[in-house]
Amino acid sequence: MRRGRLSGLAAGALPPAVFVLVLFVAWDLYVRWRDVKAYLLSPPVEVFRALATDPGRFADAAAESLTAALGGLLIASVVAFGLAVVMAHSRTLERALYPPALLVKVTPIVAIYPLLAIWFGFGIGPKVAIAALITFFPMLVNAVVGLRSIDPQAHDFMRVLHASRWQVFWRLRLPSSLPYVFAALRISVPLSLVGAVVAEFLSGSSGMGQLILIANGDFDTAGLFGAALVLAAMGVSLTAAVSYVEGRVLTWHDSSGG
Amino acid sequence: MSTGAAAIEVRGLAHRYHGAEGALQALDRIDLSVADGEFVSLVGPSGCGKTTLLRAIGGLLRVETGEVQVLGVDPEEAQQRRLFGLVSQEPGLLPWRSVEANVRLPLEVTGAAADVRALLTRVGIGEFARYAPRQLSGGMRQRVALARALVHGPRVLLMDEPFGALDELSREAMRLELLRLWESERITVLFVTHSIREAVLLSDRVVVMAPRPGRILDDLRVPLPRPRTDALEETPEFAALVTRIRAVLREAQ
Ligand SMILES: Nc1ncnc2c1ncn2[C@@H]1O[C@H](COP(=O)(O)OP(=O)(O)O)[C@@H](O)[C@H]1O
Ligand SMILES: [Mg+2]
Numbered sequence: 131m132r133r134g135r136l137s138g139l140a141a142g143a144l145p146p147a148v149f150v151l152v153l154f155v156a157w158d159l160y161v162r163w164r165d166v167k168a169y170l171l172s173p174p175v176e177v178f179r180a181l182a183t184d185p186g187r188f189a190d191a192a193a194e195s196l197t198a199a200l201g202g203l204l205i206a207s208v209v210a211f212g213l214a215v216v217m218a219h220s221r222t223l224e225r226a227l228y229p230p231a232l233l234v235k236v237t238p239i240v241a242i243y244p245l246l247a248i249w250f251g252f253g254i255g256p257k258v259a260i261a262a263l264i265t266f267f268p269m270l271v272n273a274v275v276g277l278r279s280i281d282p283q284a285h286d287f288m289r290v291l292h293a294s295r296w297q298v299f300w301r302l303r304l305p306s307s308l309p310y311v312f313a314a315l316r317i318s319v320p321l322s323l324v325g326a327v328v329a330e331f332l333s334g335s336s337g338m339g340q341l342i343l344i345a346n347g348d349f350d351t352a353g354l355f356g357a358a359l360v361l362a363a364m365g366v367s368l369t370a371a372v373s374y375v376e377g378r379v380l381t382w383h384d385s386s387g388g
Numbered sequence: 389m390s391t392g393a394a395a396i397e398v399r400g401l402a403h404r405y406h407g408a409e410g411a412l413q414a415l416d417r418i419d420l421s422v423a424d425g426e427f428v429s430l431v432g433p434s435g436c437g438k439t440t441l442l443r444a445i446g447g448l449l450r451v452e453t454g455e456v457q458v459l460g461v462d463p464e465e466a467q468q469r470r471l472f473g474l475v476s477q478e479p480g481l482l483p484w485r486s487v488e489a490n491v492r493l494p495l496e497v498t499g500a501a502a503d504v505r506a507l508l509t510r511v512g513i514g515e516f517a518r519y520a521p522r523q524l525s526g527g528m529r530q531r532v533a534l535a536r537a538l539v540h541g542p543r544v545l546l547m548d549e550p551f552g553a554l555d556e557l558s559r560e561a562m563r564l565e566l567l568r569l570w571e572s573e574r575i576t577v578l579f580v581t582h583s584i585r586e587a588v589l590l591s592d593r594v595v596v597m598a599p600r601p602g603r604i605l606d607d608l609r610v611p612l613p614r615p616r617t618d619a620l621e622e623t624p625e626f627a628a629l630v631t632r633i634r635a636v637l638r639e640a641q
Contacts (some may be wrong), residue, residue: 286448288497289448292497301496383483
């Protein structure tokens, strides 16, 4: 069964891998054939050279961005889920808490960066804060819906047994919410990267955002492509990781693809 | 508990649902008494308040007026004393739990102890203990729901169209299964169905209901001998009862 899953994964990864390879070849041919200026479009070879000459620099920057993104995602997910538990149990509290939560969602995060910098300094603090703010809402909304998505017959059954709220929560609400939590994570994970990189653009102090700013200042187009490739790879890996865990945890759920 | 107190006693119960288009009288002036160990069916067209009545008795619905007592206490207290078992039309199993773990749920909630495997065998799903609910047919799932409703030793079993979603063959098998189980356990059963034949085959009494407002039209004894089998359905006594109930329902229309 594990073999089947792995070979299935390989079979799933093969077509996009072939496509990306074809894309790189076409890109390379196009640049050579049309003699495109390197500062407009670097040939793939140059991009890989940029990555290979100083991989440590990319790796360090990626690690900094990743730490901020995942830190923010973790904090936001925990707080949002906790709040969702409260909101799922009380319509009144839901009505009270939803508008402020929506406010967090609709406010352009960039606009409050200076405030965050004042409060959290110029280190990792504001990056984590932005990643958290940007991922907060998807988790909150999904978790509330998920915690409410309990099977009414199963709920009736537990109520007739005089199950406590606590028992209903652990045995029914929490497991029922998991498909929604994973859906939220699939949205939030790439968003958290966006948040971290945006914060780095604004502060210019570290991570992939700073690396991009520097490459941009140096007219280092290959470096820009390299940074984009690294970020894309990070997004893909994180999303794949979420899907993998989801497949492991939600074997009972229809969307897990059994 | 052999005081002769009724297992279920409903007096002057009325209930309205308040919706966007005003109030709907779901139940009106309901009086019902079910003796300890009796099997009573509620039949009637959909919308006549069968589910509402069942939920009121099970303490799942706070009624507007009237009184409900279960073995001498109110439904809330009856819940606390773990007197109820419940089977609904949809099995309502937890899909992330195996069959066995689903049936163990009431034991976790109530702290009672029971031999889950033995019970699974009794309801004919012993070999499916480790299966996930999604791997089972509708009939098998309903057997799991039945086992889950009985495992903690309830005194009053509430069943809301438990076989309503099953195909005819599974339905017949489940009826006989339930008869066999009940004839050995003799707990009180309140059984909602809109199949008249099903009600007559299973019950000591059939309570006939009508809608708008939800009310009780008639309450008929079923003087057929037990143990019962499906052969009973071919007898003239059976046919006569079915005809009588059908006439009561038609008259109300
Ligand atoms: N939660 C509810 N809110 C509003 N109306 C309801 C609700 N539940 C049931 N009703 C209405 O009350 C009436 C009785 O419903 P119900 O008890 O489910 O009947 P039955 O189980 O006999 O089909 C129906 O007209 C139904 O539409
Ligand atoms: Mg109903």
